[in-house]
Every structure is written in structure tokens, then in C-alpha cells.
Amino acid sequence: FTVSPIRHLKDGAHGNLISKATLLLAEEEICGMFPGQCEYFPAYEIMMDELRDYRFYAEDMVHPSAQAVNYIWERFCDFALADSERPVLAEKEREFRRSQHVEGRRWSSL
Numbered sequence: 001f002t003v004s005p006i007r008h009l010k011d012g013a014h015g016n017l018i019s020k021a022t023l024l025l026a027e028e029e030i031c032g033m034f035p036g037q038c039e040y041f042p043a044y045e046i047m048m049d050e051l052r053d054y055r056f057y058a059e060d061m062v063h064p065s066a067q068a069v070n071y072i073w074e075r076f077c078d079f080a081l082a083d084s085e086r087p088v089l090a091e092k093e094r095e096f097r098r099s100q101h102v103e104g105r106r107w108s109s110l
Contacts, residue, residue: 005047
């Protein structure tokens with residue numbers, strides 16, 4: 001599980017925090033019911049705590065910048081992939097870039 005690192009400001013800052021808290025409580029309860037079968041990846045916390053500087057936000061000041069997305073993606077790969085799986089992902093990323101005729105860009109910037 002994860003909670004989106006994007007602030008949902010339609011209901012205001014307070015509404016966003018209530019929404020995120022509700023999701024976090026639900027995740028905590030579900031993972032507690034199924035120990036060892038599900039885990040939580042802290043994408044929201046990484047964005048709010050580690051990438052809190054405005055340079056990590058897109059021009060709309062709500063969405064993460066490409067740099068932030070790449071950082072969170074790398075952290076997710078460290079969290080979710082075994083070392084033996086990293087080369088497979090790297091090859092799939094290369095294949096995808098070739099299919100899009102885009103060299104050297106990460107998934108997040110496409």
C-alpha cells in the first residue's frame with residue numbers, strides 16, 4: 001500500500017490531511033490484519049519530509065516535479081525489488097524508451 005504524495009486540495013488543506021489520515025489508518029488496520037502479507041511504502045511521507053523544498057514540486061506547486069518522482073521511484077525500487085530484479089527492470093525501461101523513441105529519460109518524465 002501507499003498514500004499518494006500529491007496533495008488533494010479540492011477540499012482545502014485540512015480536508016487533505018483528514019483524507020490522508022483516513023487512508024493511513026485504513027492501511028495500518030489492513031496490514032495489521034494480514035501480517036507479512038502486505039506492506040506500506042511511505043511515498044507521501046517521503047514527499048512531505050524528505051522532499052519538502054519547493055524545487056521538488058511542479059509549477060502548479062501541487063504535483064511532484066520529475067526529480068521528485070524519480071527519487072520516489074528509486075526509493076520504491078529499493079523497497080520492492082530484489083537486487084536480482086533490478087537488471088530486468090532496467091532492460092524493460094530501455095525497451096520502453098526505445099518504443100517511445102525517447103532516449104535517456106525516466107518513466108516519470110514521459
